[in-house]
Amino acid sequence: MGVAASYLRGLLPRPAATTAPATVVRRDGVRIDAAHLLRYARVCGFTLTGPLPPSYPHLLGFAPALELMARRDFPFRLPGLVHTRQVLTWYRPVEVDEVLEVEVSAANLAAHHRGATIDVLTRVRAGADEVWLGRSTYLSRAVHLSSTVDSLEVPEVEPLPADTWWRLPAGLGRRYAAVSGDRNPIHLSALSARVFGFHGAIAHGMWSAARCLATLGGRLPERGEATVTFRRPVRLPGRVGFGARIGTAATFTLVDAADRLLLAGRVTPLG
Structure with missing residues (x-):
C-alpha cells in the first residue's frame, strides 16, 4: 500500500478496541539509498562519518508503520494523533551497505488522562x-478506555541552559517531509x-529529536x-535553544524563545 493510500485509509472510523492489534508489517x-541518507543528514545536521545516524532507521519503518496504523484493527484514526515520546535503541552501529529486515507492530494500548496511548x-x-529498535508512543484524545490508570507519567524537567540557538525556517517541515515521507499537513x-x-x-517531532542527537555528535555511544x-x-x-549536560549519560532539552x-x-x- 502506498503512503497516500495509507493516509486516506487512516481517516476512516475505527471500531472500539481494548487491546493492541496483533498485525505485523514486514x-x-x-537497502540504504546513499543519496537519500545524505539528504537526511543535511536536513537534520548529521555529519556522515561511517555508520547510520541512530535516528535514521526510523525512516525505514515509516511506510510500514503508516500501513499498520491505516488498518481497521488499529484503534486510533490518524488525524489528531500526537507523538508524545520516542525511544531509539541501537544495539550496534549499522553500516550503510548492510541488507536489513524491518518489522513494525503495535503494543501497549493504555488509558491516559487525556485519552489513550499506544x-x-x-x-x-x-x-x-x-x-535497532524504535518505540513511538502516540496519544489519541478521541479514544477513551475504561481503565483509570495513566499510561504515561511524565516527570517534571527543568530546561537546561541553552548554549546553541537555531533559527527554523517556515519551509523546514516541507524539507523534512521530502526525506521522511511524513507529509502530515500540520507540518x-x-x-x-x-x-x-x-x-x-x-x-x-522526529526532526527535533534527530537535530538534538546530531548536535551531540561524537558524544553518542556506539x-x-x-x-x-x-x-x-x-x-x-521559530527560534529554539538547545542545552545539554554530558556525563556517563547525556541529558538535553530544547526550549523556545520564551x-x-x-x-x-x-x-x-548500553552495558
Missing part, C-alpha cells in the same frame, strides 16, 4: 541479529496546519538508547 531486503514498535534486523504550511486546529505549521519526550509543538518559523520546554531527552550507553 519489509525484507531493505506504542508502535519498529525492529530492524541484519541477518539473525536485531540491531507543511500554516494554511494546512490551521485545518487541523494549529495556529501555524509545526516541526516534525551502543545506546535515546529517550525523547515531546512537551510542546516546535512552531515554524524558555518554555519543548522536548527533553536522555542518551544512555
Whole structure:
C-alpha cells in the first residue's frame, strides 16, 4: 500500500478496541539509498562519518508503520494523533551497505488522562541479529478506555541552559517531509496546519529529536538508547535553544524563545 493510500485509509472510523492489534508489517531486503541518507543528514545536521545516524532507521519503518496504523484493527484514526515520546535503541552501529529486515507492530494500548496511548514498535534486523529498535508512543484524545490508570507519567524537567540557538525556517517541515515521507499537513504550511486546529505549521517531532542527537555528535555511544519526550509543538518559523549536560549519560532539552520546554531527552550507553 502506498503512503497516500495509507493516509486516506487512516481517516476512516475505527471500531472500539481494548487491546493492541496483533498485525505485523514486514519489509525484507531493505537497502540504504546513499543519496537519500545524505539528504537526511543535511536536513537534520548529521555529519556522515561511517555508520547510520541512530535516528535514521526510523525512516525505514515509516511506510510500514503508516500501513499498520491505516488498518481497521488499529484503534486510533490518524488525524489528531500526537507523538508524545520516542525511544531509539541501537544495539550496534549499522553500516550503510548492510541488507536489513524491518518489522513494525503495535503494543501497549493504555488509558491516559487525556485519552489513550499506544506504542508502535519498529525492529530492524541484519541477518539473525536485531540491531535497532524504535518505540513511538502516540496519544489519541478521541479514544477513551475504561481503565483509570495513566499510561504515561511524565516527570517534571527543568530546561537546561541553552548554549546553541537555531533559527527554523517556515519551509523546514516541507524539507523534512521530502526525506521522511511524513507529509502530515500540520507540518507543511500554516494554511494546512490551521485545518487541523494549529495556529501555524509545526516541526516534525522526529526532526527535533534527530537535530538534538546530531548536535551531540561524537558524544553518542556506539551502543545506546535515546529517550525523547515531546512537551510542546516546535512552531515554524521559530527560534529554539538547545542545552545539554554530558556525563556517563547525556541529558538535553530544547526550549523556545520564551524558555518554555519543548522536548527533553536522555542518551544512555548500553552495558
